[in-house]
Amino acid sequence: MSLRFEIKARMGLARLGVVHTPHGSFDTPAFMPVATAGAMKGLTPQQVRETGSQIILNNAYHLFLRPGHKRVEAFGGSHRFMRWDGPILTDSGGFQAFSMAQIRDINEDGVTFRSFIDGSRVHLGPESSMEVQNALGADIIMAFDDCPPAQGTLDDASYKSRVIEANDRTARWLERCIAAHKKPSDQSLFGIVQGGTDPDLRRRSVESICHFGLPGFAIGGVAVGETTASIRETVTLTAPLLPADKPRYLMGVGYERDIWSAVLAGVDMFDCVLPTRNGRNASVFSRTGPLRLRNAKYAEDHSVIDSDCDCEACAGGFSRGYIRHLFQAGEILGPVLASIHNIRHFQRLLLDIRAAIRDNLPLPFERRWPVVTQEACEGTEGAEIDPT
Numbered sequence: 001m002s003l004r005f006e007i008k009a010r011m012g013l014a015r016l017g018v019v020h021t022p023h024g025s026f027d028t029p030a031f032m033p034v035a036t037a038g039a040m041k042g043l044t045p046q047q048v049r050e051t052g053s054q055i056i057l058n059n060a061y062h063l064f065l066r067p068g069h070k071r072v073e074a075f076g077g078s079h080r081f082m083r084w085d086g087p088i089l090t091d092s093g094g095f096q097a098f099s100m101a102q103i104r105d106i107n108e109d110g111v112t113f114r115s116f117i118d119g120s121r122v123h124l125g126p127e128s129s130m131e132v133q134n135a136l137g138a139d140i141i142m143a144f145d146d147c148p149p150a151q152g153t154l155d156d157a158s159y160k161s162r163v164i165e166a167n168d169r170t171a172r173w174l175e176r177c178i179a180a181h182k183k184p185s186d187q188s189l190f191g192i193v194q195g196g197t198d199p200d201l202r203r204r205s206v207e208s209i210c211h212f213g214l215p216g217f218a219i220g221g222v223a224v225g226e227t228t229a230s231i232r233e234t235v236t237l238t239a240p241l242l243p244a245d246k247p248r249y250l251m252g253v254g255y256e257r258d259i260w261s262a263v264l265a266g267v268d269m270f271d272c273v274l275p276t277r278n279g280r281n282a283s284v285f286s287r288t289g290p291l292r293l294r295n296a297k298y299a300e301d302h303s304v305i306d307s308d309c310d311c312e313a314c315a316g317g318f319s320r321g322y323i324r325h326l327f328q329a330g331e332i333l334g335p336v337l338a339s340i341h342n343i344r345h346f347q348r349l350l351l352d353i354r355a356a357i358r359d360n361l362p363l364p365f366e367r368r369w370p371v372v373t374q375e376a377c378e379g380t381e382g383a384e385i386d387p388t
Contacts, residue, residue: 003140003188003215005247005268009358013240013266016357019055019247021087021139022186023079026054028247029263029353031346032089032271037062038072038082040343041276042336045084051311051340052347054086055139057271060132061093065115065122069135077137089271090138091251092129092192095147099224108169110144126176134182142218143177145170145192150225163196166221170194171208178212188215190249196221197230199237206241216247219267223252232261239265256285256349260372263353264362275346279339282327286345287369291320293338298324311344313337 002022009016017028033040033048036059040048048056058078063069075081078088097104097111104113110125124132129144146166151159174191181189191209195202210217219238222231235250239262242248249269250262259270278284282293286306291298301320305313313323318337326334349369356365366373 002184002186003247005216005245007245011357011360011362012264014263014357015266015268016354017247017268019087019268021055021188023085023087023139024054026087027350027354028268029259029350029357030055030269031259031350032057032269033275033343033346034059034271034273035082035084036273037066038078040339041280042332042339043276043343045082047312047340048084048343049086051343052351053343056084056086056088058082058088058090058136058138059093059096060090060129060136060141061096061124063090063136064093064124064132065117069132073135073137077135079137087140088138089140089269090133090136090142092142092144093124093132094129094144095220095252097124099147106146108172110173126173127180130177130180130182134187138187140188140190140216141181143170143174143189143191145173145194145220147194147221147224148196151197151230153225159196160198160201163194163198163201166194166196167201167205167208170205174209174212178214190214190216190218190247192218192220192251193238193242194221195234195238197226197234202234202238203241206238210241210243214246216249217242218249218251218269220251222250223254223272228255228257231258235262235267236265239267242266256346256369256371257374259346259349260353260366260369263357275342276339279342280335282324282334282338284338284345285342285371287371289371289374293320293324294327295324305338305341306345309341309344309348311341313341 004020007015007017018025032055033053034057072081097113104111112123115122126144133141146169148162148166191214193205193209195205222234239248247268250267254272284291284305298320356362
């Protein structure tokens with residue numbers, strides 16, 4: 001098997017562990033920053049590594065459309081193409097096909113949609129998703145799944161019917177993904193649990209997906225518009241139902257409070273575009289909440305973003321006032337410094353979470369990171385993500 005998971009310590013349901021892959025190991029709970037199209041926007045692989053990131057995520061949908069998975073394969077796969085020598089996880093492309101495509105057809109064979117690049121009709125399904133991810137060469141690859149919309153986008157009866165359809169289709173597609181996966185000795189395939197916010201449908205999906213003896217499992221469909229409370233309830237129910245000896249991955253989440261509550265439920269892996277997306281928009285994270293650096297009040301602020309942070313921006317002495325100036329002047333250094341800080345912020349969060357599990361000291365951690373107990377961050381709600 002291409003993946004090995006060790007659990008080193010526990011704190012209630014929370015687990016401290018290590019995942020071993022062909023391209024190295026990473027500590028869990030882990031946060032994976034998102035290099036959508038084979039790059040962390042504006043940052044070199046060395047800069048990403050210096051934030052403490054041990055594993056990153058590539059987006060199979062974007063690399064499939066541009067430059068094409070076969071071209072990436074010709075360069076030696078994603079690791080060599082983007083010059084990242086650590087573990088990589090690729091998502092299946094299914095979520096982006098569902099969420100980004102303006103014109104799409106969904107049936108048992110997969111999703112046919114219009115490319116956002118040139119408008120051409122493109123198809124992705126279980127077999128083609130496996131072909132793409134096998135070519136990209138990531139250490140962990142995701143099954144192609146059917147992700148239903150958030151509750152509230154449909155009436156109750158239609159929502160339940162859609163979730164049941166997605167559950168059943170996801171299980172059928174998983175079986176086809178397993179059959180189509182050509183590199184099981186090099187790449188670990190994770191199954192994805194759906195079920196929306198319905199507890200019974202979540203349990204049903206767990207049973208149908210975990211029936212397959214895969215190296216790991218993911219909780220999907222909880223970063224599509226739900227509230228913080230809904231995310232917490234769904235993850236708290238679902239995570240303990242997943243196999244105890246396999247890594248558990250919560251897809252697309254999220255804010256610090258969402259990560260902490262999921263860790264306490266037994267989740268091991270996280271990804272989200274928040275650090276870099278928000279960084280490019282002058283929004284930076286701190287232990288007490290986010291700062292909007294475009295606000296005029298920071299123009300004369302001589303302090304760094306977070307005095308406790310050891311990132312290049314903070315340790316380098318770049319003031320909030322200077323970084324605000326960079327954004328006002330349209331200088332690319334502004335998004336670069338903000339993104340470096342934000343990724344490091346999340347890696348510092350996970351470092352302290354791992355220490356809390358190791359030492360069995362959750363309350364000191366929460367006092368050090370008050371943001372994890374906040375129910376909202378300056379008006380934001382839930383862990384909605386930008387699909388790019």
